Amino acid sequence: MARSDLLISLVKAGVNGERELLVRTVEAMIAEEHGKQHHVLAESLAAQLRAGQNGNGMTKLPDSNNRNLVHERMPERKISSLFLRTEVKTAVAQLIEEQQRADLLRSYNLEPRHRILLTGPPGNGKTSLAEALAESLAIPMFSVRYDALIGSFLGETALRMRQLFDFVRNRRCALFFDEFDTVAKERGDTHETGEIKRVVSSLLLEIDRLPSYVVVITATNHPELLDRAVWRRFQLKLELPKPTLGQVTEWLRTLEGRLEIAFTIKHSILAKRLYGISFSELEDMAQDILRRRILCEPCDHMAITHSIIRLRTEAVHRERLSSDGYPATTNISNSRSGRARNARPRRAKNSISSTGATRSTDRPATSATGASVRSSKGGGSTSA
Numbered sequence: 124m125a126r127s128d129l130l131i132s133l134v135k136a137g138v139n140g141e142r143e144l145l146v147r148t149v150e151a152m153i154a155e156e157h158g159k160q161h162h163v164l165a166e167s168l169a170a171q172l173r174a175g176q177n178g179n180g181m182t183k184l185p186d187s188n189n190r191n192l193v194h195e196r197m198p199e200r201k202i203s204s205l206f207l208r209t210e211v212k213t214a215v216a217q218l219i220e221e222q223q224r225a226d227l228l229r230s231y232n233l234e235p236r237h238r239i240l241l242t243g244p245p246g247n248g249k250t251s252l253a254e255a256l257a258e259s260l261a262i263p264m265f266s267v268r269y270d271a272l273i274g275s276f277l278g279e280t281a282l283r284m285r286q287l288f289d290f291v292r293n294r295r296c297a298l299f300f301d302e303f304d305t306v307a308k309e310r311g312d313t314h315e316t317g318e319i320k321r322v323v324s325s326l327l328l329e330i331d332r333l334p335s336y337v338v339v340i341t342a343t344n345h346p347e348l349l350d351r352a353v354w355r356r357f358q359l360k361l362e363l364p365k366p367t368l369g370q371v372t373e374w375l376r377t378l379e380g381r382l383e384i385a386f387t388i389k390h391s392i393l394a395k396r397l398y399g400i401s402f403s404e405l406e407d408m409a410q411d412i413l414r415r416r417i418l419c420e421p422c423d424h425m426a427i428t429h430s431i432i433r434l435r436t437e438a439v440h441r442e443r444l445s446s447d448g449y450p451a452t453t454n455i456s457n458s459r460s461g462r463a464r465n466a467r468p469r470r471a472k473n474s475i476s477s478t479g480a481t482r483s484t485d486r487p488a489t490s491a492t493g494a495s496v497r498s499s500k501g502g503g504s505t506s507a
């Protein structure tokens with residue numbers, strides 16, 4: 124049985140002869156039936172709509188050939204597996220609740236939010252969060268395929284864009300635009316042709332027209348490239364920065380659990396040495412350790428783990444030196460016994476060793492991007 128608000132608007136559309144309302148309502152019913160796995164009913168509603176539209180000059184409903192404009196998959200990643208700042212976690216939880224209790228909101232003439240923009244440097248969870256959101260809502264994730272969407276002929280991209288949106292409009296799904304700047308560039312860019320301006324305009328229009336059961340998630344590493352009009356389309360704008368010192372510390376704790384060993388170095392000291400790298404680099408390091416431990420059997424797991432971590436901290440250290448000329452970590456070989464804590468602060472120029480360096484304790488460590496550890500320390504809680 125269809126939702127009561129849809130039935131009411133169906134009757135209203137019929138009584139008043141409102142075609143647009145009729146199409147929108149039936150599209151919502153199709154999406155709902157797809158969501159309940161009633162595909163036969165959904166397809167037969169779609170067929171009825173198509174038949175009616177063909178006869179009276181209304182826009183044609185797309186057929187399933189437009190499926191090639193997206194990669195479809197059932198999401199698996201869980202939100203709880205991600206380290207997110209408290210503000211992000213709260214905002215995401217609220218959006219999920221709005222989507223899950225949309226019927227209640229609609230009974231008060233309100234719609235749940237469904238347009239999300241994720242920004243932040245590479246490897247810090249934009250794609251992962253998009254997937255986790257879809258997973259929490261138990262909806263399929265459609266990632267837009269730019270190779271199929273962007274055509275070389277004039278008008279082709281705008282046409283395919285329309286087909287893409289027509290395809291998702293009657294499905295309950297998450298529509299994911301990764302590297303959103305690819306299609307939503309600033310229209311004032313003098314290098315761009317009239318074509319890209321048309322594409323951006325029709326993209327924004329289509330996003331506006333999407334029903335709230337289609338959750339549009341966009342992600343970019345270059346928010347500064349986005350067209351100004353893009354920003355206000357998104358009801359939720361979330362930044363996913365590099366991990367804070369606290370998050371690196373927490374991440375190391377979970378790594379210990381995964382590796383089933385106890386580090387001989389304090390987490391907080393190790394975290395300072397790794398501070399500045401992304402979550403994906405941290406994960407790469409974990410994968411390296413796991414691979415080496417399997418392939419070197421029988422071997423000393425602790426030694427392998429420490430040597431891979433040491434290599435990574437040295438790389439971080441070199442990067443810091445090249446970016447701000449100031450080393451910010453203590454030597455990896457210092458252990459929990461307290462050697463690191465007792466080490467006398469030294470000036471940067473004296474402190475570089477082959478494996479790391481000591482820094483003055485009254486100076487906040489700086490990341491590769493120059494961000495202050497102290498200022499970002501309170502940047503948010505973590506979850507594992």
Ligand SMILES: Nc1ncnc2c1ncn2[C@@H]1O[C@H](COP(=O)(O)OP(=O)(O)OP(=O)(O)O)[C@@H](O)[C@H]1O
Pocket residue numbers: 204205206207243244245246247248249250251252342343344402403404406
């Ligand atoms: N916040 C996070 N918590 C836990 N793991 C993370 C987090 N962010 C990233 N990772 C790890 O890094 C990998 C890559 O992350 P993801 O692809 O989501 O980053 P991204 O921000 O989309 O990067 P890009 O801008 O390059 O597309 C993930 O598969 C995951 O293992």
Ligand SMILES: [Mg+2]
Pocket residue numbers: 249250251301342
């Ligand atoms: Mg990504």
